[in-house]
Amino acid sequence: xxxxxxxxxxxxxxxxxxxxxxxxxxxxxxxxxxxxxxxxxxxxxxxxxxxxxxxxxxxxxxxxxxxxxxxxxxxxxxxxxxxxxxxxxxxxxxxxxxxxxxxxxxxxxxxxxxxxxxxxxxxxxxxxxxxxxxxxxxxxxxxxxxxxxxxxxxxxxxxxxxxxxxxxxxxxxxxxxxxxxxxxxxxxxxxxxxxxxxxxxxxxxxxxxxxxxxxxxxxxxxxxxxxxxxxxxxxxxxxxxxxxxxxxxxxxxxxxxxxxxxxxxxxxxxxxxxxxxxxxxxxxxxxxxxxxxxxxxxxxxxxxxxxxxxxxxxxxxxxxxxxxxxxxxxxxxxxxxxxxxxxxxxxxxxxxxxxxxxxxxxxxxxxxxxxxxxxxxxxxxxxxxxxxxxxxxxxxxxxxxxxxxxxxxx
Numbered sequence: 444x445x446x447x448x449x450x451x452x453x454x455x456x457x458x459x460x461x462x463x464x465x466x467x468x469x470x471x472x473x474x475x476x477x478x479x480x481x482x483x484x485x486x487x488x489x490x491x492x493x494x495x496x497x498x499x500x501x502x503x504x505x506x507x508x509x510x511x512x513x514x515x516x517x518x519x520x521x522x523x524x525x526x527x528x529x530x531x532x533x534x535x536x537x538x539x540x541x542x543x544x545x546x547x548x549x550x551x552x553x554x555x556x557x558x559x560x561x562x563x564x565x566x567x568x569x570x571x572x573x574x575x576x577x578x579x580x581x582x583x584x585x586x587x588x589x590x591x592x593x594x595x596x597x598x599x600x601x602x603x604x605x606x607x608x609x610x611x612x613x614x615x616x617x618x619x620x621x622x623x624x625x626x627x628x629x630x631x632x633x634x635x636x637x638x639x640x641x642x643x644x645x646x647x648x649x650x651x652x653x654x655x656x657x658x659x660x661x662x663x664x665x666x667x668x669x670x671x672x673x674x675x676x677x678x679x680x681x682x683x684x685x686x687x688x689x690x691x692x693x694x695x696x697x698x699x700x701x702x703x704x705x706x707x708x709x710x711x712x713x714x715x716x717x718x719x720x721x722x723x724x725x726x727x728x729x730x731x732x733x734x735x736x737x738x739x740x741x742x743x744x745x746x747x748x749x750x751x752x753x754x755x756x757x758x759x760x761x762x763x764x765x766x767x768x769x770x771x772x773x774x775x776x777x778x779x780x781x782x783x784x785x786x787x788x789x790x791x792x793x794x795x796x797x798x799x800x801x802x803x804x805x806x807x808x809x810x811x812x813x814x815x816x817x818x819x820x821x822x823x824x825x826x827x828x829x830x831x832x833x834x835x836x837x838x839x840x841x842x843x844x845x846x847x848x849x850x851x852x853x
Contacts (some may be wrong), residue, residue, distance in 0.1 A: 459822070462821075464484075467479065478813055480815065481815045481836065482844060483817045484833065485833045486833075487695045487835050488836050489764075492694060492695070492747075494756055495744045495748060496744075499744040515736065518730055519736075520547025520703065521739065523743075527746050528542070528545050533675060536672060536676060538673050538675035544706055546730050547701065547737050548703060548737065549702065550701075555575075555581075555658055555687050556577045557581075559582055559622070560585070562622055562654070565587075568582050568601065568624070571602075571605050572602040572824060572825040573631055574602075575631070579597065587600075588600055594824040595823065601618065607783065611629060611792075612627075619653075621654070622653065625644065625655055625674075626659075629790075631826065632783060633783060633786070633792050635788065637669070645674070645678070646679065648683035649679055654710070654712060655683055655684040657685065659674070660687065661692060664692075664761060673686060682710065684710070685722070688702060690745050690748060693757060694745070700737070706722055708721070710723065765834065767789075767836065770841055770842065771785060775845070775848065792829055793829065799828075801829060804816075805818045807851075812847040812850070814848070816830050817833070
């Protein structure tokens with residue numbers, strides 16, 4: 444008889460964001476006149492930059508002519524985009540990344556979920572807590588964990604608590620681990636990691652022959668120039684780190700889909716008998732086997748992000764979202780909330796009032812204020828008692844949401 448992959452049965456309830464959507468839809472159905480403001484899922488609201496649209500329009504015209512039509516492109520991505528990424532995102536900041544180490548994909552979520560496939564099932568995985576759920580769930584699906592306990596933590600995974608006391612940057616593990624997930628600027632807490640903090644992680648990975656999966660999807664929102672945008676700005680990182688980035692939040696590509704992952708030439712993992720194996724060819728094989736590439740039209744749009752007009756337009760869009768974040772931080776602090784993040788990331792992380800549970804606070808905001816956020820418990824056990832608000836919305840909507848917060852009686 445056909446059998447299911449029983450590791451899927453270990454997963455706790457539904458995926459976080461569909462569960463939020465389900466609750467919001469149910470509320471909207473019973474309250475059809477409610478004006479719901481969504482500050483939950485990190486979806487953008489500003490339209491694509493004009494430079495991006497112009498480039499995509501030109502690409503569409505090329506696709507309409509026999510002499511410039513393109514069918515299948517290279518699975519790794521067109522060289523024009525990989526070259527633009529290498530020069531602008533890395534070499535311009537002193538990080539040596541070459542175009543042939545870059546793999547274009549349809550999302551950082553996909554990449555951070557799929558990368559675990561090139562590693563053994565018996566490795567020890569470490570994640571920050573709270574954590575972006577994809578990191579954990581894909582390892583559960585693969586079979587690297589046991590069941591979850593009452594708090595939602597899976598046996599077989601090393602959870603590294605991120606709290607106000609450590610500024611949401613975890614301490615090094617007390618036991619050796621093999622695969623380490625780090626995300627900075629962080630989703631969900633909005634925290635950033637300094638050069639000194641990242642250097643400790645790189646040194647740890649070198650010492651223990653571990654690999655860091657570094658999610659830098661929000662690097663464009665960094666305002667503090669002392670904060671590194673890439674882990675490859677840290678000495679030694681090319682030996683131990685894979686980095687993923689996305690055009691989703693940076694350039695409004697959430698509905699267009701384009702991202703990339705960097706796998707350095709010198710990065711290795713090991714066979715059971717200790718033989719080093721280069722990871723770039725393994726990821727190339729996995730990528731080419733299961734993915735047919737991002738469309739030419741989309742990649743031309745992504746290339747335009749690096750044009751002078753594209754850069755200027757994107758800075759304007761990011762400024763809108765970061766002003767939203769600043770407004771939320773200032774407003775919530777005046778109301779007495781303990782607030783974190785929002786300075787170098789588009790997320791505001793707040794302590795729920797009077798010891799309320801995260802989902803309890805979610806339901807309260809939805810019922811009383813018609814405002815949607817994200818319960819911290821959905822990001823892991825250490826997220827209980829916290830709540831995430833996204834800065835991705837129109838400024839007037841954010842202002843209205845803060846006005847509603849001011850009317851909340853708890």
